[in-house]
Amino acid sequence: xxxxxxxxxxxxxxxxxxxxxxxVYLRALHSLQERGVAxxxxxxxxxxxxVNSAKLRKDLSHLGSYGxxxxxxxxxYLVYQISRELGLTQxxxxxxxxxxxxxRALAGYGGFASRGFRVAALLDADESLVGERISGLAVRHxxxxxxxxxxxxxxxxxxxxxxxxxxxxxxxxxxAGVTSVLNFAPVVLSVPEGVDVxxxxxxxxxxILAFHEQRKNGGPGExxxxxxxxxxxxxxxxxxxxxPETTQYVEAVDA
Amino acid sequence: xxxxxxxxxxxxxxxxxxxxxxxVYLRALHSLQERGVAxxxxxxxxxxxxVNSAKLRKDLSHLGSYGxxxxxxxxxYLVYQISRELGLTQxxxxxxxxxxxxxRALAGYGGFASRGFRVAALLDADESLVGERISGLAVRHxxxxxxxxxxxxxxxxxxxxxxxxxxxxxxxxxxAGVTSVLNFAPVVLSVPEGVDVxxxxxxxxxxILAFHEQRKNGGPGExxxxxxxxxxxxxxxxxxxxxPETTQYVEAVDA
DNA sequence: GTGACTTTGTGCGTGTGTTCACAAAGGCTT
DNA sequence: AAGCCTTTGTGAACACACGCACAAAGTCAC
Numbered sequence: 001x002x003x004x005x006x007x008x009x010x011x012x013x014x015x016x017x018x019x020x021x022x023x024v025y026l027r028a029l030h031s032l033q034e035r036g037v038a039x040x041x042x043x044x045x046x047x048x049x050x051v052n053s054a055k056l057r058k059d060l061s062h063l064g065s066y067g068x069x070x071x072x073x074x075x076x077y078l079v080y081q082i083s084r085e086l087g088l089t090q091x092x093x094x095x096x097x098x099x100x101x102x103x104r105a106l107a108g109y110g111g112f113a114s115r116g117f118r119v120a121a122l123l124d125a126d127e128s129l130v131g132e133r134i135s136g137l138a139v140r141h142x143x144x145x146x147x148x149x150x151x152x153x154x155x156x157x158x159x160x161x162x163x164x165x166x167x168x169x170x171x172x173x174x175x176a177g178v179t180s181v182l183n184f185a186p187v188v189l190s191v192p193e194g195v196d197v198x199x200x201x202x203x204x205x206x207x208i209l210a211f212h213e214q215r216k217n218g219g220p221g222e223x224x225x226x227x228x229x230x231x232x233x234x235x236x237x238x239x240x241x242x243x244p245e246t247t248q249y250v251e252a253v254d255a
Numbered sequence: 256x257x258x259x260x261x262x263x264x265x266x267x268x269x270x271x272x273x274x275x276x277x278x279v280y281l282r283a284l285h286s287l288q289e290r291g292v293a294x295x296x297x298x299x300x301x302x303x304x305x306v307n308s309a310k311l312r313k314d315l316s317h318l319g320s321y322g323x324x325x326x327x328x329x330x331x332y333l334v335y336q337i338s339r340e341l342g343l344t345q346x347x348x349x350x351x352x353x354x355x356x357x358x359r360a361l362a363g364y365g366g367f368a369s370r371g372f373r374v375a376a377l378l379d380a381d382e383s384l385v386g387e388r389i390s391g392l393a394v395r396h397x398x399x400x401x402x403x404x405x406x407x408x409x410x411x412x413x414x415x416x417x418x419x420x421x422x423x424x425x426x427x428x429x430x431a432g433v434t435s436v437l438n439f440a441p442v443v444l445s446v447p448e449g450v451d452v453x454x455x456x457x458x459x460x461x462x463i464l465a466f467h468e469q470r471k472n473g474g475p476g477e478x479x480x481x482x483x484x485x486x487x488x489x490x491x492x493x494x495x496x497x498x499p500e501t502t503q504y505v506e507a508v509d510a
Numbered sequence: 511g512t513g514a515c516t517t518t519g520t521g522c523g524t525g526t527g528t529t530c531a532c533a534a535a536g537g538c539t540t
Numbered sequence: 541a542a543g544c545c546t547t548t549g550t551g552a553a554c555a556c557a558c559g560c561a562c563a564a565a566g567t568c569a570c
Contacts (some may be wrong), residue, residue, distance in 0.1 A: 015526070016526090017526080017527060019344070019466050020459075023456070023458070023459040023463070024443070024459065024464075027441060039547090040548065041546090042547075042548070042549095043547085048443070048445040048456065050445070052528075054528080054529055054531090054549095055528065058550075060549090061548085061550075067535085067547080067548050068535090068536065068548080069534075069536045069545085069546075069547050069549080070535075070536045070537050070538085070546045070547050071537070071548090073548090086462050086463075086465055087465040087466055087468060088462065088465060091471075092465050092468070094462075101356075101359055101360035101363050102364075105355075105359070105360045106457065109457060109458070111456075111457060112461065115461070116465070117461055155468060156464055156468065161261050172566075179471060180465075180467065181464075186282060186366055188279070188303070188304060190305070196467045196468070198460045198462055198464055200460055202366060202455065203364070203366035203367060203369075203370055204278040204279065206347075206370070206411065206413075206437060207341050207370060208274055208275060208278070209411055209437060209451055209453055210341055210343060210347050210371070210411070211274050211340070211341045212451045213342060213411065213434065213451070216449070218436060245415060270557075272556080272557060296516090296517065296518090297517075297518070297519095307558075309561090310557090310559070312517090312519060312520085313557095313558085313559090315518095315519090316518085316519055316520075320518085322518050323565090324516075324517050324519080324520080324564075324567080325515075325517050325565075325568085326567065327516095327517070327518085328518090374514070
């Protein structure tokens with residue numbers, strides 16, 4: 001209905017799934033480059049990137065025909081082509097909003113600067129943090145958000161605040177003209193059409209691991225007999241049973 | 256070929272894509288629960304989780320038939336069922352390896368404790384950090400890794416070290432019996448069959464954003480004329496051109 | 511108890527992604 | 541220059557995921 005994003009298949013023919021893998025290839029290529037390797041076969045590169053070689057070839061074929069049959073791909077050349085396709089040949093100005101533990105970690109993360117991402121500003125709502133220098137950058141107050149975005153020409157905002165503050169700040173950065181947001185807060189951000197949001201959620205990944213871990217051990221429900229939930233109204237349900245009456249099963253902090 | 260994981264469709268019928276969304280639903284449900292909501296329709300919950308309502312219903316139907324037609328889903332009951340399916344009704348013991356900026360952020364992250372994940376140990380190779388208390392936990396030396404895993408019955412290892420150290424440490428935790436690894440280091444970890452690895456890469460997400468951002472502005476290549484790479488050997492290529500001679504286009508730090 | 515209304519659960523068509531397998535293409539050797 | 545060998549690029553089959561649209565199932569009002 002209203003506001004479907006529906007941008008599978010990127011923008012111009014490159015499938016979304018491929019785009020998501022290009023950075024992985026790029027990293028593998030950098031690593032090869034450091035070791036002085038000049039040429040790789042799809043088989044080698046695929047293995048370094050942890051994917052199937054046919055998939056790798058098809059992915060690369062979306063960028064153009066950059067390999068040499070019988071030989072492979074020239075590392076340096078491919079690095080450039082992927083970088084260019086991803087937009088890493090130009091600089092992107094990033095602002096990090098929220099300078100808690102995570103914000104600090106991000107500010108100091110080498111992987112940003114090395115890929116054409118320039119962290120130009122750190123912002124926080126806590127007055128006592130304003131002015132503090134972190135990774136060589138003075139923290140600005142969140143009240144200056146719009147001004148800072150404008151000043152530095154920020155094009156990507158990284159939200160590393162508590163969940164409760166995230167949507168409001170997101171609205172503000174979008175209103176200020178930012179069209180790409182990387183969200184670390186555990187909430188679903190809603191944004192207008194044309195704005196991209198990507199989400200990184202630390203605890204979701206753990207939960208997925210827990211699911212598989214549970215399956216490795218024994219089925220769900222963890223064992224003996226019916227597990228809790230003394231059937232207060234729910235007659236016959238499909239699978240599994242239910243927890244003890246009034247308990248709060250998980251504490252629910254994130255909001 | 257050898258060692259294909261190929262576990263689409265989880266373990267027992269629940270599609271991987273569904274598993275990945277369950278934590279999102281769970282979060283939305285917790286938020287509703289806090290607001291005292293007792294019942295939700297698929298439409299409401301879907302909107303809170305940022306997905307299509309048909310998809311939500313299909314996802315939930317994989318767990319069993321937990322809704323009431325004409326009414327919706329009972330929040331508390333659904334919270335329990337999803338928690339149980341994900342394995343959050345039992346406690347998972349987590350060790351965080353690497354206590355740099357990121358490791359600290361993770362150690363203090365509320366989203367873990369609140370979901371049945373108990374951070375039982377922090378480890379680092381830096382002698383000067385050993386003994387320091389972070390979020391109420393004393394840092395142990397990485398030499399004690401195996402002992403710590405055994406002591407606490409660690410079942411999930413979080414790797415938050417530099418890339419160079421990651422594979423070696425991964426091998427060690429796997430040898431010590433851990434079968435689930437959450438990797439923040441920018442490398443592809445290789446593990447034996449039966450071990451699950453999930454990867455969180457901060458810079459990959461940014462690169463994907465950059466790709467889309469570039470598309471919004473103007474095509475790739477950033478503009479006027481042919482962009483660099485003075486055709487040193489590459490005659491006629493498919494798309495786009497190439498960068499200036501001997502330059503290192505991106506600095507390549509992560510290894 | 512009956513009927514109108516709401517909302518679930520799902521069958522089905524469509525599109526996306528993955529993998530196999532092979533022809534086309536290039537290099538290298540003789 | 542001819543033929544062999546390697547590796548790419550892709551056609552085609554398959555598997556998975558998504559979302560529409562609707563029948564089945566239940567509630568609520570009267």
